[in-house]
Amino acid sequence: MKSTIPLVIGCFVGWFAFGELYVPHEDYRWVFEFLRDQAQILAAMAFILGGINVIQVNYPKIRRREADWQYKVVLLVGAVAMGTAGLRWHALGGEADSGSMAVSGTAAVGTGYATLAFDSADRDALVIIDGAPPVRAWHSGNPSDITKPPGDQALSVQLRPGEHVITVRKPVEGYAKHEVSILVADNEPTSAKYEILKRWVELLPAAAAVLPINVAPGQVVTVSTDLVMYWGAGSPHGRVFTWMYDHIFFPCNATMFALLAFFIASAAFRAFRARNTESALLLGAAILVMIGLVPIGRAMSPIFPEIEEWIMDTLNTTGRRAIMMGAALGAIATGLRVILGIERSHLGSD
């Protein structure tokens, strides 16, 4: 019974997935999509299982002070730190408001400019107007020079009639963004319309508020921001998670890959020997492909890229197809064995 039920489930699911390609019925598809969702959930659960397994394997070794136990401490601390940074702590108790807008002044009659003033609680905040390069919200004379530290002067710019998209953000990832669309009207003051839109803004999380604010020439629109720091590993990613990704994961990951160049050179020197005819052929093909792939090969002779293409298109494709078809037939055979209950190794030894 212990093995019969899993065998029956395996058989049913196997045949069902196979039939999906041939049965276009809506109900059949619904069941298939349900099963596929389960596969996605199982794949996600594998991460949790993997996490538990990492602790089960490494913690006893640390406790017993086995060889290289220090590295295992780094592993577990790293995993816990990344997991902690991945939770959305800032969302506990609701998302914080990261900005607001206010319109003041008397509207001028006719065409002209409105003034956009910034009042940012963050000294290092950057302002992007209509996708142009960022400028400093606080500057010391030249807001465009973002290489200089922030100054004491608040940014104030003139807006011509038309629609403008204003974004206030921090120079680094992991904080809320404040985004607003401002429409400078070129005739009548539109304060009443603004009041309605302002209430809409208050109902929405500030980071997601992209609503047009109507301003008339002569008026001043003040954008106040206090950009909250995000946590978590979702969209958008939190500051701590991003920092760990940028400063630990990214360089370590890139370094490991970059070292391959040295390993390959060393392995080529030590192991790649023409010991017999087959290895000599392999070696010759490898050298020709390598030299034909890079511009220096073409510079030496235009025949090298042609040889490389011929090897890849003819010899490689032929060999690869044979391997792929063999593997596919093997996979079909294994699949059939599982579906028919002949193959039972996946059920364990009991």
Add this chain to the structure above:
Amino acid sequence: MAAEQKDWLQKLQTFDRRWIFLAMGVAIIAPLFAPLNLPVAPSAMVKSAYYTVEDLKEGDRVLLSLDMDPASTPELEPYYRAVLLQLKRKKVKIVIATTWYAAPPLVERWLSSTVEGRIIKQGDSSYHGIPDDPYVKNEDYVWLGFREGREATINGMATDIRGTFDNQAADGTPLDDIEIMNGIESLADFDLIVMVSAGYPGIKEYIQQAQGRGNLRMVGACTAVSVPEYTPYYNSGQLLGLVGGMSKAAEYEKLVGKIGTATQGTDVLNLGHVVVISAILFGNFIFFAGQRRRRTLRSGKV
């Protein structure tokens, strides 16, 4: 004379491989100071990838699948930037997704700098083509985010992309509210699928799980090591173009008309390949010289 030769051969037998590391280090660093600037000539596979994208019309919708991690950025980022410039200047609508858990922070940074920002900076004298305009989120492009499940996710996208991503973009906007997602139910509804793939899951899984269902139009970029694996798919017509590794990305940059890091890095590849080939030849020379010496010793001539 014989003793001198013996010394020389013995020294070679114990050759310190750290010299190889040094040579590779020099091959990587030297071109940064003295570029070779050898001409780059686009190959057939790269041209095919380029012209497939070039055939798109304004308003067409493309799925851009960025299945990669930071380790593969030197090889794949140049292609991503070049193809994105090509898509943006054709004013194609882009839907972006990933099946790699390590990709989202990297992709989101790219979205803000290259999709919402401009790839061609003002005053860039090296570029003479049509400049790109910033794209607006959920109007010109959609970021669907990451879904775990590998083949199951790709299979889900092939039949019901909305259900696979819970009918919402990564920022929580319902897909029903995003105009460019109108009529997009599965991968078959895209005019083209562009895959930037560092391994598993990637190009191969897209072809196996999705391509055959609707005869989808697909082009891709992969790391150089994966080229032999994916070339049969190009030859069979399942993949309309393939850009493999940094040297092919440099060819793509040339076609797009924007010189980037792949072209700059090609010099490193040139010298790096020369070092690897030299190491192979040198290793074999030592191997055969040693064999000959051992045979001579056995025959008692020394």
